[in-house]
Amino acid sequence: MNAFPQIDADQAAGELAAIYDDIYATLRVPWVAFAIRVMALFPAYVPAAWAALKPQISTRFAEAAADLVRQASILPGPPPPDPRPKLRAAGWTDEQIRRLGRTLDALNYGNPKYLILITAWNEAWHERHAGGPEQVLSATDAEPLPYGLPAGVDKFNLLDPATASPEVQGLLRRARNLFLHHGPASDYRVLAAWPDYLSIAIEDDLAPVALTPQYDATSYRIRAIAREHVARFPGIGGVSRHDMEETLTPVESAGLTGLLFMYNRFIADITIAIIRLKQAFDGTESATQNKFAT
Amino acid sequence: MNAFPQIDADQAAGELAAIYDDIYATLRVPWVAFAIRVMALFPAYVPAAWAALKPQISTRFAEAAADLVRQASILPGPPPPDPRPKLRAAGWTDEQIRRLGRTLDALNYGNPKYLILITAWNEAWHERHAGGPEQVLSATDAEPLPYGLPAGVDKFNLLDPATASPEVQGLLRRARNLFLHHGPASDYRVLAAWPDYLSIAIEDDLAPVALTPQYDATSYRIRAIAREHVARFPGIGGVSRHDMEETLTPVESAGLTGLLFMYNRFIADITIAIIRLKQAFDGTESATQNKFAT
Numbered sequence: 001m002n003a004f005p006q007i008d009a010d011q012a013a014g015e016l017a018a019i020y021d022d023i024y025a026t027l028r029v030p031w032v033a034f035a036i037r038v039m040a041l042f043p044a045y046v047p048a049a050w051a052a053l054k055p056q057i058s059t060r061f062a063e064a065a066a067d068l069v070r071q072a073s074i075l076p077g078p079p080p081p082d083p084r085p086k087l088r089a090a091g092w093t094d095e096q097i098r099r100l101g102r103t104l105d106a107l108n109y110g111n112p113k114y115l116i117l118i119t120a121w122n123e124a125w126h127e128r129h130a131g132g133p134e135q136v137l138s139a140t141d142a143e144p145l146p147y148g149l150p151a152g153v154d155k156f157n158l159l160d161p162a163t164a165s166p167e168v169q170g171l172l173r174r175a176r177n178l179f180l181h182h183g184p185a186s187d188y189r190v191l192a193a194w195p196d197y198l199s200i201a202i203e204d205d206l207a208p209v210a211l212t213p214q215y216d217a218t219s220y221r222i223r224a225i226a227r228e229h230v231a232r233f234p235g236i237g238g239v240s241r242h243d244m245e246e247t248l249t250p251v252e253s254a255g256l257t258g259l260l261f262m263y264n265r266f267i268a269d270i271t272i273a274i275i276r277l278k279q280a281f282d283g284t285e286s287a288t289q290n291k292f293a294t
Numbered sequence: 295m296n297a298f299p300q301i302d303a304d305q306a307a308g309e310l311a312a313i314y315d316d317i318y319a320t321l322r323v324p325w326v327a328f329a330i331r332v333m334a335l336f337p338a339y340v341p342a343a344w345a346a347l348k349p350q351i352s353t354r355f356a357e358a359a360a361d362l363v364r365q366a367s368i369l370p371g372p373p374p375p376d377p378r379p380k381l382r383a384a385g386w387t388d389e390q391i392r393r394l395g396r397t398l399d400a401l402n403y404g405n406p407k408y409l410i411l412i413t414a415w416n417e418a419w420h421e422r423h424a425g426g427p428e429q430v431l432s433a434t435d436a437e438p439l440p441y442g443l444p445a446g447v448d449k450f451n452l453l454d455p456a457t458a459s460p461e462v463q464g465l466l467r468r469a470r471n472l473f474l475h476h477g478p479a480s481d482y483r484v485l486a487a488w489p490d491y492l493s494i495a496i497e498d499d500l501a502p503v504a505l506t507p508q509y510d511a512t513s514y515r516i517r518a519i520a521r522e523h524v525a526r527f528p529g530i531g532g533v534s535r536h537d538m539e540e541t542l543t544p545v546e547s548a549g550l551t552g553l554l555f556m557y558n559r560f561i562a563d564i565t566i567a568i569i570r571l572k573q574a575f576d577g578t579e580s581a582t583q584n585k586f587a588t
Contacts, residue, residue, distance in 0.1 A: 004551075005544030041545050126476060182420060182551045211518075213511060220510045250299030251335050255549015257298075257476050261556040 003162050004183035006037040009155075016040055019050055024155065025148045026058050027117075028292060029110030031156040031186050035118055035263035042256055044247045048239045049121050056131055056233040057117060061141035063290070065229035066112035069222045071288045073112070073275045076214050080205040080280040083197065090196050097281075100197060104278045105291040106153055107187050111271040112222075118267050119226035122260040124238025131233025142234065150292040158189040168192050175202050178210040182262070185270045201277050209276070219268040226268075297456050298477035300331040303449075310334055313344055318449065319442045320352050321411075322586060323404030325450040325480050329412055329557035336550055338541045342533045343415050350425055350527040351411060355435035357584070359523035360406035363516045365582045367406070367569045370508050374499040374574040377491065384490050391575075394491060398572045399585040400447055401481050405565040406516075412561050413520035416554040418532025425527025436528070444586040452483040465492050472496070472504040476556070479564045495571050503570070513562040520562075 009032055012020050020032045040046045056062060087097060124130035149155070161172050161184055172184040172192060191198045209215050230237050241253055248256070279287035303326055306314050314326045334340045350356060381391060418424035443449070455466050455478055466478040466486060485492045503509050524531055535547055542550070573581035 005548045038548050041548060126471075126474070128471060128474070177420075177422060180420070180422070182555070213514060216510065216514045217507060220507060224505075251546060251549060254299045254332050254335060255545060255552060258549060258552025258554070258556040260552070261476070261559070262552040265555070265559075 003160075004038065005041055006034065007040040008037060008158065008160075012040070015047060019047060022054070023050065026054055026145075027110065027113050028145060028148070028150055028153075029113060030106050030149060030153050031110065031158065031190070033110075033114045033117070033263075033267065034183065034186050035114070035259070035267065038263075039256065039259055042248065042252050045239070045244065045256060048244065049124070052124065052235070052239055053117060053120055053237045056120065056230075056235055056237040057113070058144045058147075059137065059141060060143045060145060061137050061232070062113070062116055062229070063145055063293075064141070065226065066116050067290050068229070069112035069115055069225050069271065070108065070275065070290065072222050072225055073218065073272045074279065074284055074288060075209055075218055075272065075276060079283065080208075080276060083200045083204065083280055086200055087197060100194060101278070101281060103156075103190060104274060104281070106156070107190065107274045108278055108287065109290065109292045111187070111267065111274055115222060115226050115264075115267045115271055116230060118260065118263045119223065120230040120233065120237030122238075122264045123227060123230055124236050125241055125257065125260050127240045127242065129227070129231035130237045131230060131235055133235060135232050135234045137232075137234050146294050150294075153292070156186070156190045157193070158186055159192040161189065164192060165195075168195050168198075171195060171198050171202060175206070178202065178207060179269050179273075180211070181266060181269070185266070187270055187274050201280075205276050205280050206273055215269075215272065218272050219265065222271060223264060223268050297454075298332065299335055300328070301334040302331060302452065302454075306334070309341060313341060316348070317344065320348055320439075321404065321407050322439060322442065322444055322447075323407060324400050324443060324447050325404065325452065325484070327404075327408045327411070327557075327561065328477070328480050329408070329553070329561065332557075333550065333553055336542065336546050339533070339538065339550060342538065343418070346418065346529070346533055347411060347414055347531040350414065350524075350529055350531040351407070352438045352441075353431065353435060354437045354439060355431050355526070356407070356410055356523070357439055357587075358435070359520065360410050361584050362523070363406035363409055363519050363565065364402065364569065364584065366516050366519055367512065367566045368573065368578055368582060369503055369512055369566065369570060373577065374502075374570060377494045377498065377574055380494050381491060394488060395572075395575060397450075397484060398568060398575070400450070401484065401568045402572055402581065403584065403586045405481070405561065405568055409516060409520050409558075409561045409565055410524060412554065412557045413517065414524040414527065414531030416532075416558045417521060417524055418530050419535050419551065419554050421534045421536065423521070423525035424531045425524060425529055427529060429526050429528045431526075431528050440588050444588075447586070450480070450484045451487070452480055453486040455483065458486060459489075462486050462489050462492075465489060465496060469496050469500070472501060473563050473567075474505070475560060475563070479560070481564055481568050495574075499570050499574050500567055509563075509566065512566050513559065516565060517558065517562050
């Protein structure tokens with residue numbers, strides 16, 4: 001499995017490492033999104049875009065927008081089957097199941113926030129509606145969230161696909177191809193710590209719904225919610241292609257345009273997928289809840 | 295309006311100019327797609343991908359696949375209003391209307407073919423299903439189309455947005471933003487020769503349907519048709535990221551991945567849009583017909 005070009009968290013140094021740390025603490029999520037790790041290859045973009053977005057996405061307003069995305073991410077139809085009987089038959093303890101559940105909670109806390117982030121970056125890139133000083137938030141909405149990972153949440157360990165077992169590589173490839181994606185989402189690199197569960201999740205929860213019109217319509221809906229909310233940011237939540245014209249080569253500028261578009265869809269897909277994995281365990285209400293509200 | 299980075303037809307030289315000429319003649323379409331002009335910035339990609347695709351896309355099988363895409367590109371609901379009364383009121387002659395109609399026909403002949411092209415390139419890039427020697431076409435399907443533009447069809451003149459009037463720039467920007475696109479499609483740069491018509495097309499035909507769930511579902515459908523057909527090509531219709539690993543830098547490789555994904559959606563959007571413009575004049579049957587069948 002040839003790795004997709006990116007700067008993983010353990011390879012980031014200097015300014016980029018500091019930005020990655022600031023992203024963890026500001027968003028309160030235990031990983032840096034695939035999109036960011038790839039766009040970090042492009043000179044100056046991530047630092048500039050993050051500097052513009054940070055004051056916007058650290059607010060309670062942005063948190064509430066992510067909550068609405070999460071609530072709208074349930075696919076129509078019955079939930080997938082409860083995976084617990086298969087896990088118990090494979091020898092899983094209640095404690096192991098509880099730990100997996102907390103991992104899914106953290107992923108489901110973060111993915112909707114990353115959809116807000118990529119939407120703001122993409123809209124700002126095209127000088128569309130990614131907020132502006134004419135937008136005014138209420139005092140409560142403008143309040144910043146606490147800074148730092150939630151209590152009891154540790155940074156995720158993302159498995160390196162290149163050094164994974166053939167079995168795990170097969171699972172990552174299967175998850176990627178099911179959705180016509182270009183590489184394994186961070187989420188699958190986290191869940192790959194439990195290959196037996198990842199296999200159940202892919203086959204029972206995701207394969208039956210991947211690439212269906214219902215999946216596509218749900219992605220369409222949550223991307224619209226994200227756009228509506230970033231348009232209300234009290235400052236522009238990113239930088240434009242025009243802003244970066246003197247910094248980036250034509251190839252870099254065109255490439256970033258494609259990546260921003262692609263990750264806007266990719267993150268929507270993965271948001272829906274991982275909420276569905278949680279829905280299989282604990283139902284719709286739990287799957288769509290903000291488990292780290294402050 | 296700052297131009298999107300690309301190599302326009304009149305800027306192409308050497309090997310690239312020869313490839314552009316080969317694309318016109320092989321596909322029998324009077325313009326080189328925006329996607330290709332942008333990806334031509336990336337070293338070696340377009341020559342390699344075109345060399346792989348040409349034997350596949352020059353067949354009657356590929357032409358028939360594009361015909362199916364065209365037929366599936368009609369949005370549900372009534373057709374848009376006939377623009378002729380407004381055009382006649384603005385002084386248009388029957389001859390002018392006829393010439394516009396032929397331009398729409400050529401665009402509608404080409405867009406579905408470019409959806410086949412970008413789908414093959416995108417699927418091949420990810421080593422998914424873009425054909426292979428195990429696929430066998432019937433003798434008729436394997437036949438090549440005649441080489442060269444259809445009789446009476448001349449290469450399009452794409453207006454340069456940078457030198458357009460403020461009015462035309464406004465129309466191009468409006469068409470672009472309606473669909474959350476990154477730049478004006480070639481089609482609008484062609485239709486910009488008639489700003490009064492382009493304005494009617496945008497407001498009466500496209501604005502009411504842009505970004506609706508129905509539009510999204512139609513795009514979803516035609517992209518699936520394109521994928522099903524490129525999977526049946528008798529050879530792989532593109533090159534993979536892996537194939538190009540030693541030629542491209544990580545930034546180029548990541549950027550191309552994003553562009554291939556983005557143009558797969560972009561070309562689907564524009565295919566639907568321009569067929570709808572023709573539907574307004576001449577109804578569904580005419581709008582979905584292959585007007586240059588041989």
